[in-house]
Amino acid sequence: xxxxxxxxxxxxxKQGRVGYSLPELDVPEVDLTELLGQDLVREEFAELPExxxxxxxxxxxxxSKRNHGVDSGFYPLGSCTMKYNPKINESVAxxxxxxNIHPLQEESTVQGAMELMYxxxxxxxxxxxxDEVTLxxxxxxxxEWTGLxxxxxxxxxxxxxxxxxxxxxxxxxxxxxxxxxxxxxxxVTVKSNEHGLVDLEDLKRVVxxxxxxxxxxxxxxxxxxxxxxxxxxxxxxxxxxxxxxxGANLNAVMSKARxxxxxxxxxxxxxxxxxxxxxxGGGPGSGPVGVQADLIPYLPKPILIKTDEGFTFDYNxxxxxxxxxxxxxxxxxxxxxxxxxxxxxxxxxxxxxEYAVLNANYMMRRLAPxxxxxxxxHCKHEFVLSGRRQKKLGVRTLDMAKRLLDFGYHxxxxxxxxxxxxxxxxxxxxxxxxxxxxxxxxxxxxISREVEENxxxxxxxxxxxxxxxxxxxxxxxxxxxxxxxxTDSE
Amino acid sequence: MMKxxxxxxxxxxxxDMLETIGVQSIDELFSDIPEKVRFKGExxxxxxxxxxxxxxxxxxxxxxxxxxxxxxxxxxxxVYDHYKPIIVDHVxxxxxxxxxxxxxxxxxxxxxxxxxxxxxxxxAELTGxxxxxxxMYDGGTALxxxxxxxxxxxxxxxxxxxxxxxxxxxxxxxxxxxxxSIDVVEVPLKxxxxxxxxxxxxxxxxxxTVMVQYPNFFGQVENLKELEPIVHxxxxxxxxxxxxxxxxxxxxxxxxxxxxxxxxxxxxxxxEAFGGPHCGYFAVTQKLMRKVxxxxxxxxxxxxxxxxxxxxxxxxxxxxxxxxxxxxICSNQALNALAASVAMTALGKEGAKEIAxxxxxxxxxxxxxxxxxxxxxxFDGAHFNEITVKVGPSVKELNAALFEKGMIGxxxxxxxxxxxxxxxxxxxxxxxxxxxxxxxxxVIDAFVRETEASHA
Numbered sequence: 001x002x003x004x005x006x007x008x009x010x011x012x013x014k015q016g017r018v019g020y021s022l023p024e025l026d027v028p029e030v031d032l033t034e035l036l037g038q039d040l041v042r043e044e045f046a047e048l049p050e051x052x053x054x055x056x057x058x059x060x061x062x063x064s065k066r067n068h069g070v071d072s073g074f075y076p077l078g079s080c081t082m083k084y085n086p087k088i089n090e091s092v093a094x095x096x097x098x099x100n101i102h103p104l105q106e107e108s109t110v111q112g113a114m115e116l117m118y119x120x121x122x123x124x125x126x127x128x129x130x131d132e133v134t135l136x137x138x139x140x141x142x143x144e145w146t147g148l149x150x151x152x153x154x155x156x157x158x159x160x161x162x163x164x165x166x167x168x169x170x171x172x173x174x175x176x177x178x179x180x181x182x183x184x185x186x187x188v189t190v191k192s193n194e195h196g197l198v199d200l201e202d203l204k205r206v207v208x209x210x211x212x213x214x215x216x217x218x219x220x221x222x223x224x225x226x227x228x229x230x231x232x233x234x235x236x237x238x239x240x241x242x243x244x245x246x247g248a249n250l251n252a253v254m255s256k257a258r259x260x261x262x263x264x265x266x267x268x269x270x271x272x273x274x275x276x277x278x279x280x281g282g283g284p285g286s287g288p289v290g291v292q293a294d295l296i297p298y299l300p301k302p303i304l305i306k307t308d309e310g311f312t313f314d315y316n317x318x319x320x321x322x323x324x325x326x327x328x329x330x331x332x333x334x335x336x337x338x339x340x341x342x343x344x345x346x347x348x349x350x351x352x353x354e355y356a357v358l359n360a361n362y363m364m365r366r367l368a369p370x371x372x373x374x375x376x377x378h379c380k381h382e383f384v385l386s387g388r389r390q391k392k393l394g395v396r397t398l399d400m401a402k403r404l405l406d407f408g409y410h411x412x413x414x415x416x417x418x419x420x421x422x423x424x425x426x427x428x429x430x431x432x433x434x435x436x437x438x439x440x441x442x443x444x445x446x447i448s449r450e451v452e453e454n455x456x457x458x459x460x461x462x463x464x465x466x467x468x469x470x471x472x473x474x475x476x477x478x479x480x481x482x483x484x485x486x487t488d489s490e
Numbered sequence: 491m492m493k494x495x496x497x498x499x500x501x502x503x504x505x506d507m508l509e510t511i512g513v514q515s516i517d518e519l520f521s522d523i524p525e526k527v528r529f530k531g532e533x534x535x536x537x538x539x540x541x542x543x544x545x546x547x548x549x550x551x552x553x554x555x556x557x558x559x560x561x562x563x564x565x566x567x568x569v570y571d572h573y574k575p576i577i578v579d580h581v582x583x584x585x586x587x588x589x590x591x592x593x594x595x596x597x598x599x600x601x602x603x604x605x606x607x608x609x610x611x612x613x614a615e616l617t618g619x620x621x622x623x624x625x626m627y628d629g630g631t632a633l634x635x636x637x638x639x640x641x642x643x644x645x646x647x648x649x650x651x652x653x654x655x656x657x658x659x660x661x662x663x664x665x666x667x668x669x670x671s672i673d674v675v676e677v678p679l680k681x682x683x684x685x686x687x688x689x690x691x692x693x694x695x696x697x698x699t700v701m702v703q704y705p706n707f708f709g710q711v712e713n714l715k716e717l718e719p720i721v722h723x724x725x726x727x728x729x730x731x732x733x734x735x736x737x738x739x740x741x742x743x744x745x746x747x748x749x750x751x752x753x754x755x756x757x758x759x760x761x762e763a764f765g766g767p768h769c770g771y772f773a774v775t776q777k778l779m780r781k782v783x784x785x786x787x788x789x790x791x792x793x794x795x796x797x798x799x800x801x802x803x804x805x806x807x808x809x810x811x812x813x814x815x816x817x818x819i820c821s822n823q824a825l826n827a828l829a830a831s832v833a834m835t836a837l838g839k840e841g842a843k844e845i846a847x848x849x850x851x852x853x854x855x856x857x858x859x860x861x862x863x864x865x866x867x868x869f870d871g872a873h874f875n876e877i878t879v880k881v882g883p884s885v886k887e888l889n890a891a892l893f894e895k896g897m898i899g900x901x902x903x904x905x906x907x908x909x910x911x912x913x914x915x916x917x918x919x920x921x922x923x924x925x926x927x928x929x930x931x932x933v934i935d936a937f938v939r940e941t942e943a944s945h946a
Contacts, residue, residue: 008604008611010611019837019838019841020841022845025848026923028854032847032850036850040711042741045839045842046839047839048835049838060581063604064587066599067593067599069587069590070589071585071586077591080591093763097555098763099763100571101557102565102898103764105898109555138821141821173809174815175808178818182669182817184671187812224522225522230526230527254533255529255532278588278589279821281592283625283627283825284822284823300665324631325627326568326658327569330627330766330767331763332763342538343539343541343544344494346535346537348494349535351497352497355497357519358508361507405598410595430497431496431498433499467596467597472802475802476804479779479802481610481787482611
């Protein structure tokens with residue numbers, strides 16, 4: 001890989017070049033100043049690039065070569081479920097009848113799209129064991145907040161205004177406490193015990209009549225199943241709180257345990273994780289939310305219903321929390337997830353979870369002799385190693401992560417969850433072969449040896465990427481967040 | 491064992507791996523799930539389908555929908571059928587982009603990071619703001635986040651939102667505000683624009699922000715110059731929701747003193763997709779930089795002085811600040827921001843102006859033709875690519891008549907505004923030819939005459 005900078009597209013500009021093809025204007029031209037008045041007519045052009053179509057394609061092709069995706073290589077990023085993104089999904093989402101339809105068309109002209117949404121909801125209800133599902137939330141965090149707003153509405157409808165607290169484990173995703181804040185709650189942290197599970201005694205201590213909900217990921221962010229889930233549900237329900245399921249780790253339990261059967265009242269799913277909507281470099285995602293019957297009145301509106309005349313959106317929902325997003329959610333991602341579910345079927349989804357868990361346990365066992373394993377028991381779809389042994393030798397987990405780049409891998413999630421020192425959270429997913437896992441394990445073992453024999457090579461990694469470690473302090477101290485065209489004097 | 495193309499596990503692999511782990515069966519790995527909650531058997535869902543059978547079924551389902559390729563669409567109301575340079579889909583189909591996660595490892599994510607840095611620059615340029623973030627879910631949630639930012643910044647608990655802001659965006663603002671116990675009060679309309687005299691009466695020392703849309707929901711161009719001092723004299727932040735495509739021709743909100751400009755980049759190369767995924771953007775003044783929700787990409791260097799890009803100012807974000815974060819947003823719309831960047835690049839400096847001008851010219855032509863037919867245009871001020879026309883009692887029936895002629899009609903304003911029963915909001919983008927506009931006017935004219943005759 002060459003190490004030259006790829007210029008910014010603005011630096012490739014040459015006045016007079018164009019990359020577009022608009023039709024000739026076939027109606028009379030207008031005088032903008034006359035029509036809008038002087039104040040409203042833009043005086044200076046927006047400084048957008050002036051490049052040809054080939055310039056554009058070469059630029060973005062060059063950028064793509066400076067980027068690692070699942071299709072480039074193994075991507076064991078814990079909690080992110082970086083599985084293969086099937087190509088059929090991409091094709092189906094681009095069918096004109098899905099891509100080029102407007103959300104406000106007459107319902108009679110979009111029955112196919114509504115049917116797909118309805119059937120996806122039915123599938124997600126069965127998969128989660130919940131009574132109703134909304135597809136409106138755009139991503140996981142958006143789903144969390146939507147779920148919490150519904151819980152808030154539920155309590156308030158019961159005249160219960162004292163429930164101001166949401167409990168989250170110390171191992172929770174950062175979005176959990178952040179979503180609680182946005183929904184107007186205060187966050188209370190419950191501790192994990194020495195087995196990496198929620199400490200029941202601490203949970204009993206923090207619950208009370210001010211508890212609105214407990215948010216849980218199961219399996220948790222250590223990849224461990226919360227075995228006491230029924231007791232936790234009972235503790236929360238006894239004080240009148242609701243139990244919230246963060247679906248980030250659903251890939252670990254499909255066909256094995258459903259949130260609805262574990263006592264959860266609200267569930268969000270990350271369709272871009274478990275159900276292969278691609279991650280897209282950070283989005284778009286889709287974060288449907290499922291609820292038990294007593295929360296159905298509070299679902300965001302509209303809800304999609306099936307009548308004798310076909311599918312229709314029902315806006316007459318007086319107790320609804322309102323809209324959480326314009327229109328009906330990230331439909332394009334929902335099309336991809338639906339295509340995936342229909343591709344796998346019930347037997348396929350069961351195998352997905354079984355192989356995801358088998359792969360993770362295999363890697364964990366093979367790596368355990370070389371790194372610290374803080375919680376030594378069967379994991380689910382992911383596991384967390386600690387780099388504290390290597391840290392004593394002067395090499396940090398960050399260094400090992402950077403060294404993995406030299407082997408062509410995306411590193412695991414590091415320094416998360418927060419309750420593991422020098423953590424490395426590894427999630428292989430079910431779509432990776434044993435050979436890929438073995439190669440990665442060999443690389444990890446080699447790095448652990450390098451830490452002992454030649455730590456500098458790890459400390460100074462990466463060595464093969466287009467750029468070395470970047471000065472993040474400089475980026476934050478004097479932020480440069482956009483390109484500025486040099487003035488003539490420069 | 492059933493074989494599946496996404497699952498490379500062979501029975502030999504399975505056997506070897508179980509042996510390494512030291513268990514007899516895969517089931518043993520699930521022994522930590524209590525018997526009582528264990529799901530037995532398989533989900534009661536539709537069986538798996540082969541690739542060809544499934545594409546056939548889904549193509550038929552897609553075929554049940556009327557798309558804007560087969561039908562000439564005059565429907566806008568926040569989502570538009572615009573020119574989508576073909577190159578856009580070729581770029582975003584490069585799987586190094588679409589199969590990547592958030593660029594948390596900058597050494598192997600320079601492509602994505604640089605593309606987003608360029609997106610931030612283009613949005614800042616178009617809106618006339620100092621900086622823009624890496625994207626939000628959509629225009630509606632971006633506006634809601636603007637409200638939360640303003641409330642936090644001013645420590646005030648009231649949002650004034652113009653009635654000419656997209657009704658669904660207003661709904662989203664209200665839902666977010668509920669969580670934060672912020673009051674949302676609507677500013678009434680006058681001739682299809684924000685009633686400036688009413689606003690003067692309403693704005694006070696509790697007002698965190700005033701939100702207007704530019705061009706507004708009716709396509710009318712709000713008078714930001716007159717609005718700005720009213721907002722700032724009260725110590726509130728000025729939030730403008732703006733269709734960025736219009737800003738190729740219109741004076742950008744930044745020039746009028748907007749503190750926050752938000753909107754949706756869908757008009758730049760992103761398909762309508764039944765309402766999503768689109769691409770929210772969020773742009774602010776330098777002063778508000780550290781309050782921005784979501785991810786920001788910044789420029790820096792490595793130890794050899796090479797330019798590179800990283801996610802920066804992350805202390806604002808949920809994964810660092812948890813319950814003290816400025817927002818809970820994590821996933822955004824990165825791939826669609828890339829799509830919008832490619833479209834903005836393809837249009838470029840001149841195309842961005844030309845496309846905006848074409849929208850104005852075509853809408854102006856539509857307006858004149860409607861007027862010639864004696865139809866009543868509801869608001870006659872300066873407009874961008876939408877107009878409101880009075881069509882009689884049933885917009886739904888008119889849309890059915892248009893549909894028969896291969897056209898998707900406009901938005902029934904009566905659904906959102908009681909006083910606008912029988913009014914249709916029509917969008918005319920550069921995609922609509924003169925012939926299509928003429929045919930549209932013909933149907934609408936015939937329909938209105940017929941209804942009038944039958945009611946006479």
